[in-house]
Amino acid sequence: MNEDARNAILAHAELLGLDREQVDDPVLIEETRALLDALRFAAERDLGETPLPATPPHSQA
Amino acid sequence: VTQELARASLTETSRLLQADDVSPTEVLNSVLERVHALNPHLNAFVTILEHQARRSVTQLESQPRSERKNMPLWGVPISIKDNISVAGVTTSAGSRVPLGRRFDTDAAVTARLRAAGAVVFATTCLYEFAFGAPNPAYPPSRNPWSPTRSTAGSSSGSVAAVAACLGHGSIGTDTGGSIRVPASMCGVVGLKPTLGRVPTDGVVPVSWSLDHVGPITRTVADARVMLAAIGAPLRVLGSRRLRVGIALDAPALDPHVRAALSAAAAVFAGIHDVVEVKLPDMDVARTVLWTIASAEAADYHRHFLERYGPLYAPLVRRRLLRGRLLPASDYVRAQRLRTALTADLERVADRLDAIALPVSPVPAYALDDRRVRVGDVVEDASEAVTRFTPLFSLTGWPAVSVPCGLTPDRLPIGLQIVARPGHDETALAIAEAYEQATEWHRLRPPDEAVSA
Numbered sequence: 001m002n003e004d005a006r007n008a009i010l011a012h013a014e015l016l017g018l019d020r021e022q023v024d025d026p027v028l029i030e031e032t033r034a035l036l037d038a039l040r041f042a043a044e045r046d047l048g049e050t051p052l053p054a055t056p057p058h059s060q061a
Numbered sequence: 062v063t064q065e066l067a068r069a070s071l072t073e074t075s076r077l078l079q080a081d082d083v084s085p086t087e088v089l090n091s092v093l094e095r096v097h098a099l100n101p102h103l104n105a106f107v108t109i110l111e112h113q114a115r116r117s118v119t120q121l122e123s124q125p126r127s128e129r130k131n132m133p134l135w136g137v138p139i140s141i142k143d144n145i146s147v148a149g150v151t152t153s154a155g156s157r158v159p160l161g162r163r164f165d166t167d168a169a170v171t172a173r174l175r176a177a178g179a180v181v182f183a184t185t186c187l188y189e190f191a192f193g194a195p196n197p198a199y200p201p202s203r204n205p206w207s208p209t210r211s212t213a214g215s216s217s218g219s220v221a222a223v224a225a226c227l228g229h230g231s232i233g234t235d236t237g238g239s240i241r242v243p244a245s246m247c248g249v250v251g252l253k254p255t256l257g258r259v260p261t262d263g264v265v266p267v268s269w270s271l272d273h274v275g276p277i278t279r280t281v282a283d284a285r286v287m288l289a290a291i292g293a294p295l296r297v298l299g300s301r302r303l304r305v306g307i308a309l310d311a312p313a314l315d316p317h318v319r320a321a322l323s324a325a326a327a328v329f330a331g332i333h334d335v336v337e338v339k340l341p342d343m344d345v346a347r348t349v350l351w352t353i354a355s356a357e358a359a360d361y362h363r364h365f366l367e368r369y370g371p372l373y374a375p376l377v378r379r380r381l382l383r384g385r386l387l388p389a390s391d392y393v394r395a396q397r398l399r400t401a402l403t404a405d406l407e408r409v410a411d412r413l414d415a416i417a418l419p420v421s422p423v424p425a426y427a428l429d430d431r432r433v434r435v436g437d438v439v440e441d442a443s444e445a446v447t448r449f450t451p452l453f454s455l456t457g458w459p460a461v462s463v464p465c466g467l468t469p470d471r472l473p474i475g476l477q478i479v480a481r482p483g484h485d486e487t488a489l490a491i492a493e494a495y496e497q498a499t500e501w502h503r504l505r506p507p508d509e510a511v512s513a
Binding site: 013016 | 342344351352355379382388391394398
C-alpha cells in the first residue's frame with residue numbers, strides 16, 4: 001500500500017473525528033483510494049474546464 | 062390444482078379471483094403450502110406473516126363484490142423486501158443493527174398494495190441494508206435454478222420467491238441494480254421504474270437521491286399490473302412501430318451471455334426498427350454511482366456505525382466508512398458527472414424509443430464466491446454484476462430486466478430494456494413484445510432442483 005495515501009487518509013479521518021482504528025484498514029484505504037482515483041480521472045477527462053452551471057441546481061428562476 | 066394456482070401468473074390468478082373461480086383463501090393456501098415446503102431450501106423470507114395474511118384474506122372475502130373491480134391485486138399474495146415497512150412487523154433490513162424500526166403504519170408502497178387488494182404474506186431476505194453483501198447472521202437466499210449459486214442482490218429473497226412460485230409477485234428496491242441484476246440471475250422480470258415514480262417513504266434508505274422501489278414478477282404483464290397499483294398512472298402507448306437502439310457489443314461478457322444477447326437482438330430486429338448504439342462509459346457511471354451511494358449511505362448510517370460498527374458485515378461497514386472518507390468536493394464532482402452522463406445518454410437516445418443491453422456480464426456465480434472473472438479481469442462479485450445497471454439509476458430512466466436465455470448449466474440470462482424518464486410503459490411494451498416472441502419467461506426451475 002502507498003504509505004503517502006495511507007497517511008493522507010488517516011489525517012483526513014482524524015479531521016472528521018473518525019476512530020483511527022476503524023479506518024486504518026489496508027483494504028478500506030486501497031478501495032477508497034481506487035474510487036477517488038477513478039472519479040478524479042473521469043472528472044478531469046469529462047468535465048475538464050467545464051464551468052459550473054450558471055443556474056444553481058435548486059434555483060426557482 | 063393447488064400447485065397450478067401457485068404457479069400461475071399474477072394476471073391469470075387475478076382473472077380467476079375476480080371471476081370467483083377461486084377464492085383468496087385457496088390462492089393463499091396454495092402459496093403457503095409451497096412456502097413451507099421450499100423456503101427451508103431457499104431462505105427467501107425473513108418473516109412469514111401467515112396470521113396477518115389470513116386476516117387480510119378474511120377481510121377481502123367479506124367485501125361486497127362490487128368493490129373488488131377497482132382492486133387489481135384483489136386476493137393476490139405478494140411479498141415485500143425486508144427494508145420496507147409493514148405495519149406491526151420489525152424491519153430488519155437484513156442487519157443485526159437495531160434500527161428500532163417496528164412501525165404501526167405501512168410504508169407508502171405497502172399501503173398502496175393493500176389498497177389494491179394485495180395479500181402481504183411475507184418479508185423477503187436482502188443484502189444487509191441493500192448495500193453489497195448478506196450479513197452472516199442471515200443465511201443467504203439461494204438461487205432456485207441451482208441452490209449452490211447466488212441470487213445476487215440486493216433483492217435476493219424477492220427474486221428467489223418469485224422464481225420458485227412462492228407468491229405471485231414481490232416488491233424490491235434498486236439503487237444501482239438491486240432489482241434488475243438478481244431478476245436476471247433467477248429468470249424473472251424485474252422493473253426499476255422511473256426515479257420517483259414509486260414513493261420511497263417507509264423504505265430504509267441506501268442513497269436518498271438514487272433509491273427506487275419496483276416490482277418483481279414472472280411476466281411483463283404482471284409487472285405492469287403491479288406498477289399501476291404502486292406508482293403514478295401509466296401513459297397509453299400509440300400503435301406506431303418503435304425504434305430501439307441495441308447496445309449488446311460490450312467488451313467483457315461471458316460467452317453464453319453474449320450468445321443469448323445476440324439471439325435477442327435478432328428477435329428485436331423482427332419486431333422493431335433497430336439500430337446499433339454505443340452507450341456512455343459504463344465504468345464511469347459505476348464509479349459515479351458508488352461515490353454518491355457510499356457518501357449518502359454513510360450519512361444515514363453515521364450514528365449506527367459509531368455505535369454498532371462490529372454488527373455490520375465487514376464489506377458493508379467498509380463501504381460505509383469509505384463513504385465517510387470521501388471529500389465533499391468529490392461528491393459534488395460525482396453529481397456533476399451524473400448530469401454529464403444524463404446529457405450523454407440523451408444524445409445517444411436521440412430519436413430512439415428505447416435501448417436494449419445486457420443486465421449482468423455473467424450468470425449466477427457460486428454462493429461463496431466473493432470475486433468473479435469477467436473477460437480477463439477478476440473483480441469483486443457485487444461490483445462486476447452491476448456493470449450495466451448504474452447508468453440508469455443515475456439518470457432515473459426506467460429499466461426492466463427480462464429473461465432471454467439459459468446457459469448450458471441451466472442458469473438464467475437477462476436482457477435490460479430502458480426508456481426515457483416517465484416512459485415506463487414503452488420499456489414494458491418492448492419487453493412484452495420480446496416476451497411474446499420467445500419462450501424464456503415460461504421456464505421455471507423444477508422443484509427437485511430447489512430441494513436438491
